[in-house]
Amino acid sequence: MPDAQALFSLHDVSVRYPIRRGFFQRVVGHVGAVDGVSFDLRRGETMALVGESGCGKSTLGRAILRLEQVADGTIKATGKPAATRKDLARKAQVVFQDPLGSLDPRWTIGNLIGEGIDVHGTARGAERDSIVRDLLKQVELPASAFHKFPHQLSGGQQQRVAIARALAMRPELIVLDEATSALDVSVQAQILNLLKDLQAEYNLTYLFISHDLTVVGQFADRVAVMYLGRIMEMGDAADVLSAPRHPYTRALLASSLKVDPDMRIDRVPLLTGDVPSPRNPPSGCRFRTRCPQAQAGCAELRHRMVPAPNGRETAACLANGDL
Numbered sequence: 299m300p301d302a303q304a305l306f307s308l309h310d311v312s313v314r315y316p317i318r319r320g321f322f323q324r325v326v327g328h329v330g331a332v333d334g335v336s337f338d339l340r341r342g343e344t345m346a347l348v349g350e351s352g353c354g355k356s357t358l359g360r361a362i363l364r365l366e367q368v369a370d371g372t373i374k375a376t377g378k379p380a381a382t383r384k385d386l387a388r389k390a391q392v393v394f395q396d397p398l399g400s401l402d403p404r405w406t407i408g409n410l411i412g413e414g415i416d417v418h419g420t421a422r423g424a425e426r427d428s429i430v431r432d433l434l435k436q437v438e439l440p441a442s443a444f445h446k447f448p449h450q451l452s453g454g455q456q457q458r459v460a461i462a463r464a465l466a467m468r469p470e471l472i473v474l475d476e477a478t479s480a481l482d483v484s485v486q487a488q489i490l491n492l493l494k495d496l497q498a499e500y501n502l503t504y505l506f507i508s509h510d511l512t513v514v515g516q517f518a519d520r521v522a523v524m525y526l527g528r529i530m531e532m533g534d535a536a537d538v539l540s541a542p543r544h545p546y547t548r549a550l551l552a553s554s555l556k557v558d559p560d561m562r563i564d565r566v567p568l569l570t571g572d573v574p575s576p577r578n579p580p581s582g583c584r585f586r587t588r589c590p591q592a593q594a595g596c597a598e599l600r601h602r603m604v605p606a607p608n609g610r611e612t613a614a615c616l617a618n619g620d621l
């Protein structure tokens with residue numbers, strides 16, 4: 299049942315990349331990057347997506363932004379059928395890890411921020427420039443940045459420009475794809491504070507894709523833990539991170555170098571070995587090949603989310619007694 303506050307409702311969403319080979323680029327298989335993911339993104343919340351590299355976080359973010367095609371399932375925006383990419387440009391924006399890579403070095407900051415306004419024709423000339431100057435103020439950049447070029451700014455300032463560019467479209471959702479990961483800890487904290495302020499002011503929804511569980515604990519309201527394209531645990535961030543329930547979440551947290559010393563994850567073995575290929579994932583529970591609590595029946599276990607305390611959901615797990 300979709301949440302009444304949902305900005306986006308994902309139902310059983312799968313995304314597959316074709317694997318092409320040979321001169322004619324024949325499709326010889328698929329990578330199931332996201333497999334059967336369902337959740338609601340609630341208006342005004344920060345939902346974090348965490349998990350090891352290659353588990354499908356960015357692909358899921360891109361699918362919500364309509365930058366990837368959904369193979370199965372649906373993504374509905376505020377109860378209406380899925381918007382087109384153009385409609386969505388206003389509603390959902392993205393900020394990536396590497397601001398310099400997403401900012402054209404030949405453009406001034408004023409033009410970079412004003413680009414979306416120009417494309418959508420929402421304002422022109424002096425009115426457009428005044429909106430851009432306002433956005434500079436909102437992201438706490440000096441007015442002098444207007445005529446500068448990206449390489450003249452620091453990494454933190456460049457990321458503020460990327461945020462201003464996203465804000466220029468007056469979006470409801472911003473996908474933050476490792477948006478603070480490349481920054482120094484102190485700059486990262488400043489950007490996270492800015493994002494919090496902007497969220498409070500505009501009731502923004504954030505999908506926060508991150509490897510850093512400590513930052514997720516400080517920044518996110520809810521967290522979805524992904525493994526090989528599937529959600530393994532989802533719920534209130536404080537709950538999931540302080541008392542992880544699924545063996546994968548427990549191992550992921552134990553493996554994180556910056557774990558909170560108060561976390562109740564004693565004696566949980568660290569994650570070992572690599573994530574299996576999503577081209578040929580294990581049957582049953584996908585984590586079973588690395589799970590310290592794996593049992594014979596895990597190979598046949600059907601993936602489904604089961605309710606856990608405090609409104610949390612976890613992937614069915616034989617070690618947790620879910621049959």
Ligand SMILES: Nc1ncnc2c1ncn2[C@@H]1O[C@H](COP(=O)(O)OP(=O)(O)OP(=O)(O)O)[C@@H](O)[C@H]1O
Nearest residue numbers: 315316329331350351352353354355356357358576
């Ligand atoms: N364009 C593509 N073509 C084929 N496979 C892809 C493509 N993009 C991603 N993949 C594969 O899809 C899977 C999920 O990748 P994705 O980048 O979404 O994971 P991620 O969790 O965001 O990883 P990271 O944290 O490293 O960014 C991986 O196995 C990846 O190799």
